[in-house]
Amino acid sequence: MGDSGDESDGAGVSFSRQSHRASESDLRGGSRRRRRSISTIDESYSDERTGLLSVGDHYGRRYNTQPATPRPRMSRVQSTIPTSANGGPAASRTPSFTQRLSWALSNFDANKANQQFIDDRVWYDQFTSIDWVHDAQKDAYRLKQLRSRKDVKGRIKRWLDGGQGWILVAIIGAITASIAFFVDITERVLFDWKFGYCKAGFFLSKKLCCLGNEKNDFCPLWVTWSEGIFGTDSTAVGFIIFTLATIALAVASCLLTLTTQTVLPGSLQIQTVDEDLSNMQNAPNEGSKQKVTPPPTGPVTYYSAAGSGVAEVKVILSGFVLHGYLGFKTLVIKTLGLILSVSSGMSLGKEGPFVHVATCVGNIACRLFDKYNYNDGKRREMLSASAASGVAVAFGAPIGGVLFSLEEVSYYFPSKTLFRTLFCCIVAALSLKFLNPYGTNKIVLFEVRYTTDWHAFELAVFILLGVCGGIWGAMFIKASKYWATRFRQVRGIKGHPLFEVVLVAFVSAAMSYWNRYTKLAVTELLYEVASPCTQGATEHTGLCPEPEEIPFVIKELAIAFVVKSILTVITFGIKVPAGIYVPTMVIGGLLGHLVGLAVEYAVYKFPDSAIFASCPVGGTPSACVVPGVYALVAAGAVMCGVTRLSVTLVVILFELTGSLDHVLPFSLAILVSKWTADALEPRSIYDLLTDLNSYPFLDNKARPIFVNQVGDITPRVKPDRVVDITESSEVEATSLRTKLRKLQAVGELDGGLPIVRKGILVGLIPAPDLEFALDNLDNEEEAYCRMAPKEYFDSEEEGSTVVDKTDFTPYIDPAPLALERCSPMDLAYECFVKLGLRYICVLHEGKFVGIVHKKVFVKFLKEQEHEAE
DSSP: OOOOOOOOOOTOOOOOOOHHHHHHHHTBBBOOOOOOGGGSSSTTHHHHHHHGGTTTGGGTTTOOOSSSSSOEEEEEEEOOOSSTTTOOOOOOOOOHHHHHHHHHHTTTTTTTTSOOOOOOOOOTTTTTTHHHHHHHHHHHHHHHHHHHHSHHHHHHHHHHHHHHHHHHHHHHHHHHHHHHHHHHHHHHHHHHTTEESSSSSSHHHHHHHHTTOOSSOOOTTTHHHHHHHHHSSSSHHHHHHHHOOOOOOOOHHHHHHHTTTEEEOOOSSSOSSSGGGGGGSSSOOTTTTOOOOOOSOOOOOTTOOOOOOOOHHHHHHHBBBTTTTTTHHHHHHHHHHHHHHTTOOOOOOOHEEEEEEHHHHHHHGGGGGGHHHHHHHHHHHHHHHHHHHHHHHHHOOOOHHHIIIIIOSSSSOOOOHHHHHHHHHHHHHHHHHHOTTTTSSSSSTTOOOOOSSSOOHHHHHHHHHHHHHHHHHHHHHHHHHHHHHHGGGSTTTHHHHHOOOOHHHHHHHHTTTTTTTSSSSSHHHHHHHHSSOOOOOGGGGTTTTGGGGGHHHHHHHHHHHHHHHHHHHHHHHHHSOOOOOOHHHHHHHHHHHHHHHHHHHHHHHHOOOGGGSSSSSOOOOOHHHHHHHHHHHHHHHHHHHHHHOOOOHHHHHHHHHGGGGGHHHHHHHHHHHHHHHHHHHHHHHHHHHHTTTOOOOOOOTTTOOOOOOOOGOOOOOOOOGGGOOOOOOEEHHHHHHHHHHHHHTOOOTOOOEEEEEEEEEEEEEEHHHHHHHHHTOTTTTTEEEEEEESSSOHHHHOOOOBBBHHHHHHHHSSSOOEEEESSBHHHHHHHHHHHHHSEEEEEEEEEEEEEHHHHHHHHHHHHHHHHHH
């Protein structure tokens, strides 16, 4: 892809003023057109090295292989002509009001000669990939023009241009922190309303209402609903109100989420955009050698506000296009729906959706500066920083946010983006600290500190927790698939997401209310299981029991662990904004604290054992073993088993505890967890979603092993997929439209039509450019389109200023990347991953033999992976 950032020197694109004027004259033509056969021209000099735009030298004219002038401006509102296989309408490409306004303000000087490189088209089709090379060249040309001025005004412009990125990430960080503040204070109040209300202020949470009474259960200002309504504290009344409130909040969240439904008719080769694993019915059985069947063609329905959105953000940053997924409507609906879903008390979290929300903020904020608004490659640099700020405000871990973006979601991450991402995370964390959502001057609710060091005998327990975390993570993925393919396929559930949400909410309330720990909010529960116990006499309650009370507390934690595990499985994939990070950490925290109490009880029973020789002599068991440390170690291990994050998790746990002494236990458990989970389930939950949703995603961190050649996956050349100009350089527009529709019918909206002469590849016209050019024709039925330079000049036409709309040469790529048929597959993989290509042309002895689209290559990789399993 190359570096398209501010420090690029633009050397890859070189234009002279003379060639600029010459090329502009080529675009002018009269209103009268002549057709002349090219068969009378001696083409003995044309071979595979001959550029399409270099033909015509027999007449004393020279044509540059690369056009020196910007190509005609492309429309962002593409054609609405039916292009699907069944004749239905194509995917809607109508821009939002904000986009139309932005384009109107930026295009008022569209007729100026010094317009930007090639075009201002950034509106890629739905479910296609962006052109990384094109966007890099466009930015390089912009920088070259910017640096052409050496005066003071030119320097000021360069300084302002270089500062735009820093201003933008600061805005993104501050807005993301403000949204996180709003979500935190709102969902906490709504969650507490399920139990009662505060007499001092109806909009106060229980924690703020009972401030100063944390060490005892008595709070005179907090009134339960049964007390407020009936004057007595009734468990039955409390349970009924708790259940009804849980269902009401979940239903409200689901109804909001369903308003973001998007239905795209046509053949798009995408099954869904969702975390609903019930769409894997076409996947092979575990352990089978069956090839992956392609997803069924037809309408594609997705809800952009559902789930966490991390998998989709990851795919978008790789260059994939999902219209509306990062829009303003999605931002508002997901924020409001997230408040309702988290306050309902279901086993879900807000940390994952914060990544999606922050990325939406970044996408909208990019419209402030044309450098990012009109260049999708540059825009994704800002989106990487935005995603990192979401993790920074979720966990209060700015360094962890940077590593999350680098390790998990980012595809193209140049060095300057790393520094800007860090700045964005710092701004977000500082803004959240100044806003002080928890009233404790802490960034997150479960920030803990450990003052005692760990002992050598605990290493074995930490390794055991890592193994358990990896096993649980792999089993969670398998259990989620099993639940989705069984329960969500039941008649009455399938196709009725609201009914499923009602059932899950009811089960969650019924199973959670009767246990002290499952009834808590996930963040509060994680804070409680991870906090160390103090030595005060009043503190020996709950999770800080006396030695003889430990067995009872272990029993309660075991029940909570089982209940939370079941609820997390059945909640994953429902149509509400829902994260998986903190719920898995809570499950790990329950498991870790349970094990920690068991070790503490062993120290109490066997104080003279040689295993515990390193414990303080004459000290209490709690002075030797800190169950809260075990809880965070297991929390990281379980989360690693589900997401396969490694270094990011270690840093997040370190930033939560601030203890360098416990970095080694965290690292050891996470390392063992990843090894264990990879052995049982090779893919993380987000890798699984990417595969099941058939995204054309190539993992740039993976290194597949190939034994094939490029020719093995090259489709056979079909006449309706090639533009042959051997007999004439002018082709009927209706013929081009037919070829275009057939290309779009197989889902290759971002593909292209190769142009050949005598079997030799001389150019390629991308499908979006061809569609735009055809849509601009005045009379498509009778028009003939020039797919090669003019054979001669008409002196009467030479002075005309009317643009010849039938001349398609400005849209043609004269040098598409091509590989020999016998090239190793590794080379094709590197081209797709490193250059971000959408297709590769294939040659044999200089002759064109086919074209490999990125989607075909990804499908081949998935089949290879399943055959190797």
